[in-house]
Structures are given as structure tokens and as C-alpha cells.
Amino acid sequence: MTHDFPPLKNDRILKAAKGEKPDKLPVWIMRQAGRYLPEFMEFRKQHSFFEICQTPALACEVTLMPIRRYDLDASIIFSDILVIPQALGMTVEMKAGVGPVLPEPLTLENMDSLKKEGAVSRLKYVGEAITLTRHRLDGKVPLFGFSGAPWTLMGYMIEGGGSKTLSKAKKWLYAHPNESHRLLSLLTDVIIDYLIMQIEAGAQLIQVFDSSAEYLNKRLYEIFCLPYLKKIAQALKIHLKESNQDVILVLFAKGAHFCLEEQADLGYDVLGIDWTVEPKLVRSVLKNKNITIQGNLDPCALYAPKEEIVKMVTNMIDQFGTERYIVNLGHGIYPDAPIDAVQTFIDAVHSVKL
Numbered sequence: 007m008t009h010d011f012p013p014l015k016n017d018r019i020l021k022a023a024k025g026e027k028p029d030k031l032p033v034w035i036m037r038q039a040g041r042y043l044p045e046f047m048e049f050r051k052q053h054s055f056f057e058i059c060q061t062p063a064l065a066c067e068v069t070l071m072p073i074r075r076y077d078l079d080a081s082i083i084f085s086d087i088l089v090i091p092q093a094l095g096m097t098v099e100m101k102a103g104v105g106p107v108l109p110e111p112l113t114l115e116n117m118d119s120l121k122k123e124g125a126v127s128r129l130k131y132v133g134e135a136i137t138l139t140r141h142r143l144d145g146k147v148p149l150f151g152f153s154g155a156p157w158t159l160m161g162y163m164i165e166g167g168g169s170k171t172l173s174k175a176k177k178w179l180y181a182h183p184n185e186s187h188r189l190l191s192l193l194t195d196v197i198i199d200y201l202i203m204q205i206e207a208g209a210q211l212i213q214v215f216d217s218s219a220e221y222l223n224k225r226l227y228e229i230f231c232l233p234y235l236k237k238i239a240q241a242l243k244i245h246l247k248e249s250n251q252d253v254i255l256v257l258f259a260k261g262a263h264f265c266l267e268e269q270a271d272l273g274y275d276v277l278g279i280d281w282t283v284e285p286k287l288v289r290s291v292l293k294n295k296n297i298t299i300q301g302n303l304d305p306c307a308l309y310a311p312k313e314e315i316v317k318m319v320t321n322m323i324d325q326f327g328t329e330r331y332i333v334n335l336g337h338g339i340y341p342d343a344p345i346d347a348v349q350t351f352i353d354a355v356h357s358v359k360l
């Protein structure tokens with residue numbers, strides 16, 4: 007599909023992802039388009055969460071909010087990982103102060119009622135938001151599309167929302183492995199088609215969020231996650247090759263420090279690292295892997311005084327080194343992050359001489 011998008015003016019993140027040298031270190035922030043921005047909170051008084059997700063003009067507006075305010079090097083389309091369970095026929099509510107709630111969680115008995123057929127066509131609005139946003143960005147920075155990973159989606163679907171232990175979803179892994187694989191396969195198929203749709207709509211990078219990886223161990227991750235994450239990367243790479251496109255693939259498996267090497271062999275161009283992992287350890291474990299690292303300032307570091315933030319950022323960059331590196335937080339930004347601290351963070355990154 008040709009879209010005639012405006013030419014890209016800032017390719018720092020694409021360069022870093024491919025192992026080329028950018029003019030400055032690229033920086034963006036997970037969950038940058040949302041809740042900590044006063045303009046977003048104002049916007050949310052007029053529109054419900056899923057109304058914004060499902061209305062391309064509104065999703066585009068929110069995506070652009072942090073780009074107007076800050077000198078970020080990438081944008082990420084406003085949406086949520088839970089639009090997939092929604093498209094599969096599950097009810098998802100966004101409750102103020104609680105987070106996402108799925109009032110009728112998935113069970114062994116009702117899992118066959120998931121509506122795989124047509125799921126991606128019910129997510130067409132995400133593609134439309136991406137295309138519109140690519141035009142409105144006017145080439146200022148590249149645009150990320152994203153999806154939840156199979157295991158993270160499975161967790162929310164079975165738990166019916168967030169959970170401290172994920173014990174209901176993990177029970178499936180231990181007690182019902184066949185049904186778990188059936189569900190993870192179904193989600194993988196939908197995720198692949200969904201991400202291809204986002205690429206065709208104009209996404210220049212894709213991030214897969216496995217935010218619930220931290221609840222598993224190496225054995226469970228090898229059995230129930232790595233094969234599916236690999237299938238996703240391979241299918242996307244085949245699609246990109248056949249359609250002669252160049253799109254960067256990023257995997258953020260939060261807390262999966264028990265299998266960094268295995269993650270590096272899945273076919274993604276970039277690995278996101280959470281803040282609990284030592285930068286030097288990451289670099290030493292992955293030194294022969296030709297992979298770019300993204301991360302990993304503790305989101306809570308933004309509560310520190312300005313001078314401390316600058317010191318922590320400089321120290322982090324020293325430890326990661328400036329090659330094959332994209333600066334980010336080690337998880338999504340929190341709703342009460344001071345907006346000046348975000349500016350300090352970005353300026354500290356961009357002031358590093360390469």
C-alpha cells in the first residue's frame with residue numbers, strides 16, 4: 007500500500023536500531039502519550055478511554071501531545087494492548103483508579119467462544135489512526151505501532167484485569183498446558199495479522215509489550231513465550247522482506263532477565279530492558295549478538311531533584327555505551343511524573359556528545 011507520507015526528518019532511533027551512528031542518542035518514553043500530561047487529563051474529561059482509542063482523530067491528537075511538548079525522537083500510537091481481547095469479543099472496561107477490568111474473564115469452558123474470525127478487521131480503527139498520525143506528524147519523528155505479547159494478553163484475559171500474582175493464568179500453564187498452547191497460538195495468529203495491518207497503515211517501528219514476563223521463570227518462558235515471540239518476529243520479517251519494507255521490531259519483556267540471550271535470538275532488532283537489570287550485565291551477556299538495547303531508567307528516578315536526574319542519566323549512558331542504544335525508561339512513565347523532570351531527562355540524553 008502506498009500512502010505518500012511526508013519525508014522523515016529525524017531518523018535517530020532508526021539509525022540506532024540498525025547499529026548506525028545517529029547525530030544524538032535517541033530517546034522516547036514508554037507510555038509517553040497519556041496520563042501524566044495535563045493536556046491529556048483535560049482531554050479525558052470529555053472523552054472516554056476507548057472512545058479515544060476507537061476514534062482516529064482523537065487517538066492522533068493524543069499521540070501528538072508529547073511530541074508538541076517535548077523534543078522526543080519517536081512517537082507511539084495511542085491505543086491499548088487490551089483492544090485485542092476486545093476484538094475477540096471480550097468486554098474490557100477502563101475503571102478510574104482501578105485500571106482495566108474484564109468482567110467476564112476467560113475460562114476453560116468459555117474459551118471457544120473467542121471470535122478469532124474478523125478480529126483484525128474490527129481493529130481497523132488502529133490502522134486508520136496510524137495512517138492519519140503519520141501524515142499529521144509531518145515527518146517530525148517516526149511512529150511506533152504496538153501489541154501486547156501472547157502471554158501478557160492471556161494474563162489479562164484469564165485474570166479479568168491486573169493481578170498481583172497472575173496465579174489464575176499461571177494455573178493454566180501448570181495444570182492445562184494444552185489449552186494454554188491453544189490460546190497462545192490463537193493470540194499469536196491475531197497479533198501477527200494485527201501488526202502486519204499496523205505496518206501497512208504506516209507504523210515505522212513495532213514494539214511487542216510482554217509486561218507480564220516477570221511472573222514467569224526461564225522454564226515457563228521457554229515453553230510458553232519464546233516460541234510464540236519468535237513466530238511473531240519471523241512472520242513480520244517475512245512480510246517485510248516480501249513487501250520490501252524496512253520496519254524495526256522491538257521486544258520489551260519486562261523482568262525477563264533470566265533469558266536475555268534467548269530473547270536476542272528471536273529475530274527482533276531491539277530489546278527493551280527494565281530498570282532492575284544492570285546495564286553492564288546486559289552488554290556483557292549480549293556482546294556478540296548485534297542487537298540494540300533500549301532502556302532503562304527507573305520511572306521513579308523522575309521524582310529525584312534535577313541534578314540527580316542528570317547524574318543518573320549520564321551514568322546510565324556511560325554504562326550502556328553510546329553504540330546500539332536507545333534511551334528510555336525501564337517501564338512506562340507514572341501518572342504523577344513531574345512534567346519538568348521529563349524535560350530534564352530528554353535534555354540530559356541529547357546533551358551527550360557522540
Ligand SMILES: Cc1c2[nH]c(c1CCC(=O)O)Cc1[nH]c(c(CCC(=O)O)c1C)Cc1[nH]c(c(CCC(=O)O)c1C)Cc1[nH]c(c(C)c1CCC(=O)O)C2
Pocket residue numbers: 035036037038039040041050055082083084085086087088100102104105106152168215217337338
Ligand atoms: C500492561 C499494559 C496495558 N496497556 C499497555 C500495557 C503495556 C505497557 C506497560 O506494561 O505499561 C500499553 C499501552 N497503554 C497505553 C499506551 C499508549 C501509548 C503510549 O503512550 O505508550 C500503551 C503503549 C495507553 C493507556 N492505557 C491506560 C491509560 C490510562 C487510562 C485512562 O486514561 O483512564 C493509558 C493512557 C490504561 C491501562 N491499560 C493497561 C493498564 C494496566 C492500564 C491502567 C493503568 C495505567 O494507567 O497504565 C494495560
